Amino acid sequence: MSNGRVPFPAGTSPPLAALRGAGKRYGAVAALVDVDVDVRAGEVLAVLGANGAGKSTALGLLTGRIGADSGRAELFGGDPRNAVARRGIGVMLQETRLPDTLRVAEHIHLFSSYYADPRPVAQTLELAGLTEIAKRPYAALSGGQQRRVQFALAICGRPALLFVDEPTVGLDVEARRGVWQVLRQLRDDGAGIVLTTHYLEEADALADRVVLLAGGRVLAQDTAAGIKSRAASVQVRARTTLDLAQVAAFAEAESVALEDGVTRVHCRRPEALLRRWLAADAHLADLDVRGLNLEDAFVSLTASHARATQP
Numbered sequence: 001m002s003n004g005r006v007p008f009p010a011g012t013s014p015p016l017a018a019l020r021g022a023g024k025r026y027g028a029v030a031a032l033v034d035v036d037v038d039v040r041a042g043e044v045l046a047v048l049g050a051n052g053a054g055k056s057t058a059l060g061l062l063t064g065r066i067g068a069d070s071g072r073a074e075l076f077g078g079d080p081r082n083a084v085a086r087r088g089i090g091v092m093l094q095e096t097r098l099p100d101t102l103r104v105a106e107h108i109h110l111f112s113s114y115y116a117d118p119r120p121v122a123q124t125l126e127l128a129g130l131t132e133i134a135k136r137p138y139a140a141l142s143g144g145q146q147r148r149v150q151f152a153l154a155i156c157g158r159p160a161l162l163f164v165d166e167p168t169v170g171l172d173v174e175a176r177r178g179v180w181q182v183l184r185q186l187r188d189d190g191a192g193i194v195l196t197t198h199y200l201e202e203a204d205a206l207a208d209r210v211v212l213l214a215g216g217r218v219l220a221q222d223t224a225a226g227i228k229s230r231a232a233s234v235q236v237r238a239r240t241t242l243d244l245a246q247v248a249a250f251a252e253a254e255s256v257a258l259e260d261g262v263t264r265v266h267c268r269r270p271e272a273l274l275r276r277w278l279a280a281d282a283h284l285a286d287l288d289v290r291g292l293n294l295e296d297a298f299v300s301l302t303a304s305h306a307r308a309t310q311p
């Protein structure tokens with residue numbers, strides 16, 4: 001265990017940060033409604049949801065950037081708006097403006113100086129894959145390289161709790177895998193990590209737990225495997241002469257989509273669906289039935305939520 005933190009048996013450590021019945025409105029928009037979430041040491045919590053679901057608002061409350069209208073946010077047992085509590089966190093936001101003229105290593109030196117026990121700068125550079133470009137001015141970096149600098153600034157202080165908002169957008173495959181590896185290493189060293197991402201493959205690869213938000217509410221909070229099992233359990237794909245509306249009208253169909261000429265249906269009772277589909281289409285072809293990955297589960301759960309909340 002590094003960083004001098006005391007290990008707790010899994011599931012028993014007090015949360016590093018939490019939302020307790022938290023709500024936030026922007027005028028008529030309820031960005032978050034009665035949200036309960038916590039994140040513990042040694043886990044990656046992925047906060048998932050469609051655009052506008054409330055992910056950034058949840059991160060804003062947990063990091064003290066915005067205040068809750070109802071309920072509360074906690075950081076290390078205190079108020080996240082307290083600057084002392086915030087010293088224990090590292091944050092990588094979606095958009096960050098940094099002085100263009102400073103060089104990569106200078107940025108990291110400067111940020112490290114804000115923390116009580118920062119990592120050696122050379123180690124931060126190495127972890128973020130920046131060693132070769134440490135002397136380059138920030139303005140001379142590509143978008144992906146600038147994103148890696150922002151990641152370096154979030155981890156340079158050895159934070160007990162790290163917030164990373166879409167950390168791998170714009171990164172090439174190798175850099176993305178590098179960030180995943182560092183996040184896993186920090187988690188294994190005992191840090192808590194809150195990750196938001198639209199790459200569900202990324203959440204599947206990294207998350208110990210997933211919070212799925214829709215319309216500002218928690219739709220599901222579970223392990224990735226648990227989320228998958230809550231969703232419709234099977235995906236059926238086939239080429240069909242029926243149009244999408246005809247397939248969507250099948251009683252068993254939870255959600256339907258057309259991709260490259262293949263119709264995809266999420267359902268709980270594939271046998272019943274198939275009997276109906278085969279009876280309706282004598283030319284059904286290229287049939288494929290399989291379990292859901294996290295992306296399929298996300299689509300299925302959010303589609304059921306949207307149907308349930310339609311006026």
Ligand SMILES: Nc1ncnc2c1ncn2[C@@H]1O[C@H](COP(=O)(O)OP(=O)(O)OP(=O)(O)O)[C@@H](O)[C@H]1O
Binds near residue numbers: 049
């Ligand atoms: N400063 C603001 N003023 C007004 N409305 C806001 C503000 N910030 C967020 N909202 C609204 O609150 C809701 C939740 O927004 P939020 O940014 O938390 O969603 P998100 O899940 O992070 O979305 P995305 O995936 O697009 O980043 C949205 O309807 C958004 O338009």
